[in-house]
Amino acid sequence: MQQESLFSGQPQNTPLASRVRPKDLDQFVGQQHLLGTGKILREIIENDQVSSMIFWGPPGVGKTTLAEIIARKTQSSFLSFSAVDSSISKIKKIMKQAELDREIGQRTMVFVDEIHRFNKAQQDAFLPYVERGSIILIGATTENPSFEINSALLSRCKVFVLKALKQADIVKLVENALSNPDGFGKQTIKIGQDEIQAIAHFADGDARMALNTLEMAILNGEKVDDTTTVTMENLGQLITKKFVLYDKNGEEHYNIISALHKSMRNSDTDAAIYWLSRMLEGGEDPLYIARRLVRFASEDVGLADTNALNVAINVFQACQFLGMPECDVHLVEAVTYLSLAPKSNAIYKARLAAAKDVKQTANDPVPLQIRNAPTKLMKDLGYGKGYELAHYAKDKLTTMKTMPPSLEGHTYYLPTSEGNERRFKDRLEQIKAWHQQHG
Numbered sequence: 001m002q003q004e005s006l007f008s009g010q011p012q013n014t015p016l017a018s019r020v021r022p023k024d025l026d027q028f029v030g031q032q033h034l035l036g037t038g039k040i041l042r043e044i045i046e047n048d049q050v051s052s053m054i055f056w057g058p059p060g061v062g063k064t065t066l067a068e069i070i071a072r073k074t075q076s077s078f079l080s081f082s083a084v085d086s087s088i089s090k091i092k093k094i095m096k097q098a099e100l101d102r103e104i105g106q107r108t109m110v111f112v113d114e115i116h117r118f119n120k121a122q123q124d125a126f127l128p129y130v131e132r133g134s135i136i137l138i139g140a141t142t143e144n145p146s147f148e149i150n151s152a153l154l155s156r157c158k159v160f161v162l163k164a165l166k167q168a169d170i171v172k173l174v175e176n177a178l179s180n181p182d183g184f185g186k187q188t189i190k191i192g193q194d195e196i197q198a199i200a201h202f203a204d205g206d207a208r209m210a211l212n213t214l215e216m217a218i219l220n221g222e223k224v225d226d227t228t229t230v231t232m233e234n235l236g237q238l239i240t241k242k243f244v245l246y247d248k249n250g251e252e253h254y255n256i257i258s259a260l261h262k263s264m265r266n267s268d269t270d271a272a273i274y275w276l277s278r279m280l281e282g283g284e285d286p287l288y289i290a291r292r293l294v295r296f297a298s299e300d301v302g303l304a305d306t307n308a309l310n311v312a313i314n315v316f317q318a319c320q321f322l323g324m325p326e327c328d329v330h331l332v333e334a335v336t337y338l339s340l341a342p343k344s345n346a347i348y349k350a351r352l353a354a355a356k357d358v359k360q361t362a363n364d365p366v367p368l369q370i371r372n373a374p375t376k377l378m379k380d381l382g383y384g385k386g387y388e389l390a391h392y393a394k395d396k397l398t399t400m401k402t403m404p405p406s407l408e409g410h411t412y413y414l415p416t417s418e419g420n421e422r423r424f425k426d427r428l429e430q431i432k433a434w435h436q437q438h439g
Helices: 038-044 065-075 089-104 120-132 165-177 194-201 207-221 232-236 251-265 269-281 288-304 310-320 328-338 347-362 376-380 421-439
Strands: 053-056 077-082 109-112 133-141 158-161 188-191 223-226 227-230
Touching: 038 065, 065 109, 065 133, 077 089, 089 109, 089 120, 120 133, 165 194, 165 207, 188 207, 188 269, 194 207, 194 232, 207 227, 251 269, 251 288, 251 328, 269 288, 269 328, 288 310, 288 328, 288 347, 288 421, 310 328
Parallel strands: 053 133, 053 158, 077 109, 109 133, 188 227
Antiparallel strands: 223 227
């Protein structure tokens, strides 16, 4: 926990992103959907009507900066917490002090950066004080609050979604850093628009990454007398590989596997290959992807292509044998095959329909005629009586009932006419026609 730490001096060895951080809303760049003229968050901040809130967005979009601006604007005392050094006892001790301050009319604002890293007990320690209004909690997170923040705490906070910055916003921030006296405004820097645009493109909406890249480019630029020149050649060494935003345990993990699944379902081969590649570049376990493809093969292709499951299983085994990076082409092969395969979810729907009936009839007895009778007592009780072996029948079909009486007539599998499933549909219609004739 740090008190008033946001207003300490900023020596030149402080990272550039911190030195040129905006100090008020007029200097803030981006998030116009929240901070434009007349927008709700701007009104709340300017009128000092801040209540507990969560800022949710990707890295480098201004979450901490907004907290600092609020801290400067508000008439509250300001505290910041870190998950690393915030024990429950420490949180409770400071919260009790905040409670005492409230009783004498002093508000306390608490900023919790990366609140998703706080465990449940740590988050619970804030809850009663937020509930009573002893503190105003501002949390910042890159993870979906629905998954990472206790529901009781989340219900007492307004969530504001911050978006990745546009390239034009990043350009504006870079140009400001070059002219700002706290940045490089006191130095002579020669850098062209092409280089600035390249930095903005590489940052991909992350202001911190853009400013860190600019700082490294200037530190490694060509220095002659008092002038530093940044060229595309020396800049190229810093932007050769872009970091892929992909958290294997966070929301982005689920977003992208969902995108892959739905692209294949929509038979969009190129989109499916793209999302697969995003996962692989982000370091996803290839076996996780392969397992999802096995599921897809039955859930979304099913009997429309009876080879789909074979392909998925074979690729899963190939991934086990080879691992990354060699198994990447096998995954692309499977994703392409499944994308182009005819689609049917009849098997999946059959399973759901049957499961619904099972919940209502779980205790229905098995009809006696299809029970085994390994003992004399069981035979005497009628187990197996009336059983008809289909192999002995002329058409390999019998009129024997195999469904519980309460479910007779219920239908689960409704085949489509897609691909190979047409054959299964025709066969099923033949069976039904036979039963109508011999019923």
